[in-house]
Amino acid sequence: MSFLIDLGWSALGLAVMFLALSVIVLSMVWLERKTLGRLQRRYGPTRTGMFGLMQPIADAVKLIIKEDIIPEDSEKAIFWIAPVIVVVSAFIIWVTIPGGDNAVVRNLPLGLFYIVAFAVIGILGLVLAGWGSANKYGIMGGLRSAAQLISYEIPVVLVAAAVAILAQSLDMREIVSQQATLPYIALMPLGFVVFFIAGLAEVGRTPFDIYHAESEVVGGPFVEYSGAHWSVFFLAEYINTFAIAALTALLFLGGWGGPALPDVVWFLLKTYAVVLVVFWVRGTFPRLRIDQLMSFAWKVMVPLSFYTVISAAVYRFYEWPWWSLTLMSAAGLAVAGWIIYRRMTAPVRRVAEVRARVAAMRRSS
Amino acid sequence: MSTQPTISPANAAARADSQPVEMLLNMGPQHPSTHGVFRMVLWVDGEKIIDVEPHIGYLHRGSEKLCEGEQYHQIVTLFDRMDYIGNFNNELAYCMAVESLMGVAVPERAEYIRVILCELNRIASHLLYVGTMGLDAGAMTPVMFSFRGRERVQALFEAVSGARMMHNYFRVGGLKEDVPDNFRQLVDELMPLLREDVEQSDRILTFNEIFLSRLKDVSPISADEAIALGLTGPLLRACGYEYDVRKAQPYSVYDRFNFDVPVGLDGDCWDRHWVRVQEMYESLRIVEQAMAQLPDGPVASPLGRRLIRPPAGEVYVRAENPRGEIGVYLVSDGTDKPYRLKVRPPSFCNLSALRRLLRDTWLADSVVVLGSLDIVLGEVDR
Numbered sequence: 201m202s203f204l205i206d207l208g209w210s211a212l213g214l215a216v217m218f219l220a221l222s223v224i225v226l227s228m229v230w231l232e233r234k235t236l237g238r239l240q241r242r243y244g245p246t247r248t249g250m251f252g253l254m255q256p257i258a259d260a261v262k263l264i265i266k267e268d269i270i271p272e273d274s275e276k277a278i279f280w281i282a283p284v285i286v287v288v289s290a291f292i293i294w295v296t297i298p299g300g301d302n303a304v305v306r307n308l309p310l311g312l313f314y315i316v317a318f319a320v321i322g323i324l325g326l327v328l329a330g331w332g333s334a335n336k337y338g339i340m341g342g343l344r345s346a347a348q349l350i351s352y353e354i355p356v357v358l359v360a361a362a363v364a365i366l367a368q369s370l371d372m373r374e375i376v377s378q379q380a381t382l383p384y385i386a387l388m389p390l391g392f393v394v395f396f397i398a399g400l401a402e403v404g405r406t407p408f409d410i411y412h413a414e415s416e417v418v419g420g421p422f423v424e425y426s427g428a429h430w431s432v433f434f435l436a437e438y439i440n441t442f443a444i445a446a447l448t449a450l451l452f453l454g455g456w457g458g459p460a461l462p463d464v465v466w467f468l469l470k471t472y473a474v475v476l477v478v479f480w481v482r483g484t485f486p487r488l489r490i491d492q493l494m495s496f497a498w499k500v501m502v503p504l505s506f507y508t509v510i511s512a513a514v515y516r517f518y519e520w521p522w523w524s525l526t527l528m529s530a531a532g533l534a535v536a537g538w539i540i541y542r543r544m545t546a547p548v549r550r551v552a553e554v555r556a557r558v559a560a561m562r563r564s565s
Numbered sequence: 566m567s568t569q570p571t572i573s574p575a576n577a578a579a580r581a582d583s584q585p586v587e588m589l590l591n592m593g594p595q596h597p598s599t600h601g602v603f604r605m606v607l608w609v610d611g612e613k614i615i616d617v618e619p620h621i622g623y624l625h626r627g628s629e630k631l632c633e634g635e636q637y638h639q640i641v642t643l644f645d646r647m648d649y650i651g652n653f654n655n656e657l658a659y660c661m662a663v664e665s666l667m668g669v670a671v672p673e674r675a676e677y678i679r680v681i682l683c684e685l686n687r688i689a690s691h692l693l694y695v696g697t698m699g700l701d702a703g704a705m706t707p708v709m710f711s712f713r714g715r716e717r718v719q720a721l722f723e724a725v726s727g728a729r730m731m732h733n734y735f736r737v738g739g740l741k742e743d744v745p746d747n748f749r750q751l752v753d754e755l756m757p758l759l760r761e762d763v764e765q766s767d768r769i770l771t772f773n774e775i776f777l778s779r780l781k782d783v784s785p786i787s788a789d790e791a792i793a794l795g796l797t798g799p800l801l802r803a804c805g806y807e808y809d810v811r812k813a814q815p816y817s818v819y820d821r822f823n824f825d826v827p828v829g830l831d832g833d834c835w836d837r838h839w840v841r842v843q844e845m846y847e848s849l850r851i852v853e854q855a856m857a858q859l860p861d862g863p864v865a866s867p868l869g870r871r872l873i874r875p876p877a878g879e880v881y882v883r884a885e886n887p888r889g890e891i892g893v894y895l896v897s898d899g900t901d902k903p904y905r906l907k908v909r910p911p912s913f914c915n916l917s918a919l920r921r922l923l924r925d926t927w928l929a930d931s932v933v934v935l936g937s938l939d940i941v942l943g944e945v946d947r
Contacts, residue, residue, distance in 0.1 A: 240709035336590050340612075340928070406703065407775050415598040415701045416929050484769070486776045487703025489929045490612055544774035547781040551830060551839075 213305035217294055225438040229256035231472075232479050239483035263434075266427035271334060274424065278332030283425070283432040285325030290436040290443070293318050297446055298372050300456050300463035311372040312364055315447070316357050319402070322436065323349045326411065326421045329433075333424035341420020344490055345404070345411035351497035352401035352408075358505035359395040362388065362512040363451045376455030383454035387525045390533040391508040392452045396474070398501055399444035401493070403437065406482040410490050445474035500540065507532050587615065590928075594623050598701050598932040601942035605919070605935075609928055617923045617931070619916065624946040632906040637663055637737055637873050640906070645731040647910065648944040650693055651887045653679070653686040653722075656735040661816060662882040662893040666875040667868075669738040675864040676818045678744055679735060681752070681855045682725065684848040688759065689718040690887035691841045691848075694939045695766045698838060701936035702779050707770045714762025721755055724748075737873060738866030752856055756849065763845045771842055780835035784922040784934050787832060794918040798889025798911055799840045800938065804832030810885035822854045834930075834937040841939070872901050888912050888939055910947065912940040 230245070230253060237244025245252025270279060296311040298304035308314050323346055330342020363384060367375040385392045401408035412420040422433050449455060449470035456463035458470075488496070508529065515525040593604035602623035608616040628647055632640050644655040657679055664671060671679075692711040699707030719729040725744050726734035734741050745751070770776050786796075788804040801808055809826040811819040827843035829836025877899040883892045889911025896905040915938050922934050 236705070240706050241713070242709065336588060340590075344612075406705075409703065410929075413703060413929070415703060415932050418597060483706050485704060486699065486770075486773060486779060487929075488775055489779060489927055491927060492778055541774075544778055545772075547777050547835070548772055 210306065214295075217305050218291070220299075221291065221294060221439055221442075222435075224442055225435055226256040226260070228438050228442060228475060229259065231475070232482075235476060235479040236483050239480065260431065263431040264428050268427035268429055269424075271424050273334035275332040275334070278328050279424075282325045282329035282332055282421075283429050283436075285328065286322050287325075287432050287436040287439075289318055289321035289325065290439040292321075293443060294439070296372060297443065297450070298376070298455075299446075299467050301373070303464050303467075304373070307371065307373055310370045312360055312370040312375065315372075315443075316360055319440075319443070320349075320353060322440065329425070330421035333421070335424050337417045337419070337423045338421055341411045341413075341417045341423065344417070345421060347490070348404070348408065348411055348493060348497075349402060351494060352398045352501065355394050355398040355497070355501040355505040356402055358502075358509050359388075359391045359398070360447075360451065362391050362505075362509045365509070365512045365516055368516075372450060372455075376450055376457065379454040380457050382522065383452060383457075385452040387522060388452070388508060388512065388529045389526070390504060390529040390536070391512075392448070393533060394501060394504050394508060395452065396448055396477075398497075398505075399448060400478065400481065401497070403440040403444050405441060405478055407485040407488050408493060409487055410493055413487055441478060442471065442475065445478065446471045448474045500536065504532065504536055592931070593620075598697075599935065600697065600940055603916075603935070603940065603942055603945070605931070607923075607928070607931065612928045614923050614926050614928060614931060617920055619919050621913075621916070621942075621945050624942045626947065628947040629906055629908060632903055634902065636901050637875070637903070640903070641735060641737075642731065642733050645733060646943060647908065647947055648886060648888065648891075648912065648941050649730060650690045650941050651686050652730060652732050653682045653735070654884065654886045655891065656732070657683055657817070658882060658884040658886070658891045658893050660735045660737050661884060662880055662895045663737045663873070663875060665882055666878060666880045666895060666897055667737070667873065669866070669868060672739055672863045672865070672867070673818075673860050674743075674862040675739040675866075677855050677859045678740060678864065680817055680819065680822075681852050681859070682722070682734070684851045684855070685718050685721065685759075687848045687887045688763065688845050689715045691845045692718075692763070692766065694841055694887075694936075695770065695838075698933075698936045699766075699770050701932045702770075702776055704770060704773075704776070707766045710762060710769065711766040714759050714766070717755055717758055717762070721751055724751055736866050738868045740864040740866075743864045749856065749859075752852070756853065760849055763842075763849070767842050767845075771839060777835060779929075780838060780933060780937070781833060782831070783834040783930050784924075784926055784937075785831045785833040786918070786922060790921070791832060791918070794921060795914040796889070796918055797914065798886065799837055799844065800832075800889065800915055800918075802826065803829035803836035803840045805830055810883055810890050814883070816882075816884055818855075819851075821858065822851045824848075824851050824854075834933055837937040837939075874899060874901050883909075886911050888941065888944070889915055908947065910944040912938075912942075912944040913947075916940050916945055 233255060234244040234252070245255035248254040248258050270276065293315045295305045296308045296314050298307060326345040327342040330338040330345070363375060364370050366384060366387065367378040369375060404411055412422055417423070422430055425433060449467065453470045456467040458466035511525060511528040511532070515528070587608065587610050590607040590609050591604070592607055593599035594602040599605070604620040604623065606618045606620065607614055628643050632643055635643065641656050641659060644659045645652045648655045692715045696708030696711035722732060723729050725748065726732035786804060788801070788806040791801050791804045791806065805828050807826050807828050810816070812826055824847045827840050827847065829840050875897040877897055879894070879896040881892060881894045883890050891911055892909030894907040894909070895903055898904040919935065919938065923931055926934060
């Protein structure tokens with residue numbers, strides 16, 4: 201009997217989670233369009249309801265009533281199952297991501313491990329989608345996504361491990377309660393930056409939107425999908441973006457901790473703040489090339505995440521004061537940031553140098 | 566799906582290294598970043614490009630042949646529709662060809678208005694380039710900034726000629742009619758706003774670190790090779806070779822203005838971008854000077870609106886278009902229609918370098934390189 205009651209509560213929790221996530225996705229679509237609009241000095245949607253608030257619903261209705269085209273040459277079964285894999289893996293990690301002290305479907309003692317483990321499954325769906333659609337752009341996009349997501353999984357996992365070392369726990373609730381006095385961003389600024397950037401790559405957001413790059417592979421794995429099938433991918437992408445933002449908030453920004461307001465409100469405030477940064481980045485940057493993306497992953501992100509883990513472990517082992525870790529992490533961030541900045545702006549300096557030389561030559565002649 | 570390769574790979578060594586993963590990838594004519602209806606068949610090894618075969622002709626309308634059936638005044642509209650991003654520049658090239666064949670002197674005011682409109686058109690064309698280059702590189706915001714400026718220029722063109730794109734405003738020997746009375750006020754209002762738009766779309770893109778790493782050192786080409794391939798315009802200047810028809814063989818009243826010809830260093834994609842951006846600032850300078858010097862007087866052609874019959878003979882005239890050097894070769898047999906009219910379109914000649922430029926690049930570079938060529942298919946196919 202108690203088993204049945206348990207099952208009933210779980211089902212209720214899942215239903216609430218599903219509804220909440222759907223509303224969140226709609227709000228994110230609206231927020232993204234509005235944010236991008238304002239960044240680009242235009243209004244964004246205005247005609248559908250007040251401030252265009254009904255725009256995501258109009259979009260959803262349009263997508264669902266569209267014809268769902270399945271290409272003749274596609275592997276039908278794979279073509280069908282791929283979006284399901286992607287969307288299930290997007291939803292399933294939310295079972296244990298808490299939105300407040302009690303706002304969680306099922307809190308697991310190994311919650312962080314569970315999230316990291318199940319988030320990877322989505323890659324399989326993307327590769328299958330590219331393969332099953334019998335399209336060369338799809339295959340290229342699918343293989344790109346496999347390379348990209350697996351590479352960036354490593355920094356995400358390592359930084360999550362560093363957080364687990366600090367908190368001495370994999371329980372999300374415990375990790376958040378450990379940050380009640382001092383959020384981990386103060387201890388590990390480098391870890392925060394690495395996690396956020398790798399997270400952007402993990403969900404395929406600009407500047408890492410390489411596997412579905414519109415101007416190169418025309419949507420990549422999604423190129424043959426239309427209508428409701430495509431909207432499922434879309435849904436999964438937004439849920440994943442929100443999940444990365446939520447994890448950033450939970451692991452580094454103190455989760456739902458904060459004065460005066462209820463815990464869920466604090467959680468949403470922090471998560472939406474991270475989401476806004478994601479949109480801001482999207483409105484600003486071009487896209488990296490796939491080889492630059494991979495070398496950035498293996499030459500920059502992975503070493504930095506190793507450094508994060510080791511510094512966290514050293515700090516824990518020797519029981520140093522808390523600011524020692526901040527110093528180590530901030531020093532790593534400063535050095536890495538300076539090197540990357542020098543590397544990326546090297547062409548500009550070279551251009552300026554040669555131009556000055558040419559101008560001097562002209563003057564003397 | 567067992568398509569036989571229709572192209573022979575240029576780099577046999579690269580093929581031998583990687584037998585199993587090569588494939589043909591058809592890009593276009595409906596690919597979002599082939600700038601119209603261009604199609605290229607890429608021979609790729611994973612993400613590496615081995616060879617490319619361009620296919621053109623999807624927008625072929627036989628413009629040159631059509632010219633033979635039209636009277637001289639009617640041909641201006643056909644030139645509008647060749648390079649449909651640089652309409653005024655195209656009209657100017659044609660009108661200059663007929664004028665030099667007939668030996669007509671154009672009224673001074675008409676020359677100044679032509680230059681002002683052509684330079685504004687150059688800015689509008691380069692703004693379109695900057696926006697689409699941003700899109701090709703994956704940035705979605707520059708296109709919004711640059712199209713705002715383009716829109717402002719087009720509003721001015723509409724006030725002047727009545728049309729936003731296919732103006733049909735220049736006439737052999739002059740202009741269709743004088744500019745509106747408030748032309749000076751319109752331009753004065755436009756200039757600061759346009760400069761702001763140019764600066765904005767420049768600042769958000771040109772020195773962005775990711776944009777730099779995407780474009781710098783991608784498909785560099787030396788000046789010698791560029792000349793051998795027949796590249797002109799910003800593509801040639803990006804190689805460090807200072808060649809601009811406006812300076813080398815000044816036409817219209819270009820010799821009366823003080824402006825620089827920006828040149829690049831390495832001839833790579835970023836230099837091409839930089840040269841175009843700098844050209845916009847130079848064009849703004851030219852427009853300001855031309856507005857200051859703009860004389861009063863007639864603009865109508867001394868020929869009137871009569872049917873014109875140039876004397877029998879032939880002429881070749883060239884001009885600097887936003888995309889490069891346009892050449893118009895005109896043969897007249899003394900009737901009211903040209904015997905033959907051949908255009909040397911800059912886009913077509915620049916596009917012929919594509920195969921060389923795409924050597925040893927990545928798939929993602931192909932759209933950037935094509936974007937840096939800045940082709941207009943209406944002109945390539947004619």
